[in-house]
Amino acid sequence: VPATKPRVRDDLAVVELEGEAVIYDEVGENLHHLNPTATIIFSLCDGSATIIELAEDVSEAFSIPRDQVERQIRDIVHEFKEAGLLEERRASIR
């Protein structure tokens, strides 16, 4: 199964205030509020990295154990996907 490089949809309206994002999805007419952690992950989901790569970056930047970060990112990205905030794009296996 190819690894996914999560990428947020280009058509979302996003405003960030003091580290928290508020998102309006005009297609689904849904509003979302992200906490600071989810906002960081959201900003990193630009389609250039897999979850493992994201976990490595965050782990290094915040000095948190990588496996702990990876689990959290997987959960958050799963929530983004469930909320319809992502465009799915497949990438080759690392």
Next chain:
Amino acid sequence: MQKLDRLGWVVGQSYEIGGMRIGVRTTSRRFGEWLGHVLEPYRIDGDPDSDFDDFSIVLPGEEITKGPARRGYHILYKGALDVYRTLDLPTFGRALISELEAFLYPDQEDAVYLDAVAVRVNGAVLLVPSFLSTILGRSGRRLARWNVALADTTRVAVDASGCLVTPSQLLNYSDDLFGYLEKMSGPTTEDRFSIEDPVPVDAVLFLDHQQESPLAPTSKGRALHHLASNTLNLSKVGGRSLPVLAQLVGGSRCYALGTLDYRQTLHALASAASNGSG
């Protein structure tokens, strides 16, 4: 006049505004005639007692022997709920028109229209949920003792700079018509304030049922999400509303209310106005 009944309604008329059939009935023949004149372009045949979204207007008068109208209040009921009361008849007339114009807000693009009201507390301008205005409005003259004044409209509009502005006039009527209400009522007590010029908001408050304390500071992100959720024309203005509301929230203190108790709410408003944490 279409119907007399034992509840004291003497004038009733149906209107169609923004595609909605609206019945309006009142205990005052003169006010009913005024309203019929103002809303003439929107009159339709119908049964004001059965039309959806009916408004009932009780005005003080000799025939009113009990309730707040006996104490001089002009009261607007929407369905069974009293949603607005004031001692000042011209203010009441404007509020009623504003309430009717709210049916057109979802289609507007000139501002962001919120289901929220402005409250002035010790000189600070607070933005609170509309239903809170209804609750506070029932406390009548006691509000003045707390230095609390409610805005004269039941919704607010936000301009591009994030300031509160007077909602646009959307119904087709002449502003001179309110002069008739001044003559009709004579000198009265203005107990509400108007937003004349664009005004920034000092604090945003919203209700959080999960919260135990009456008032707690909250994040600007949560406040922005709350305001966006209560944007009446969100589907029309879409994502363009977010930067506007972010400007409003960005310059404000933000609080979550954990109470609807009247006295606790007043304490919370006073605390929010004075930059306290409750």
